[in-house]
Amino acid sequence: MSGHDPQQRIDRLEEELLYSARQNEQMHELLLLLHKRFDELTRRVEVLERRTAASTQDTPSHPPEG
Structure with a gap:
């Protein structure tokens, strides 16, 4: 009965x-x-979003050719 000790x-x-x-x-x-x-990933996404927004302001409004 040691299990009940x-x-x-x-x-x-x-x-x-x-x-x-x-x-x-x-x-x-x-x-x-x-x-x-x-x-870290959130900060990287924010940087990429800012870069994308800045680059779209610098380019004409028509879609890229491809």
């Missing part, structure tokens, strides 16, 4: 809690990296 149960629950905490920490780090990457 309260100390073993406590130990197992502590291990599960630590494992879960490590997973949460890893997910948090990943989320921070993704957020940083999203911000």
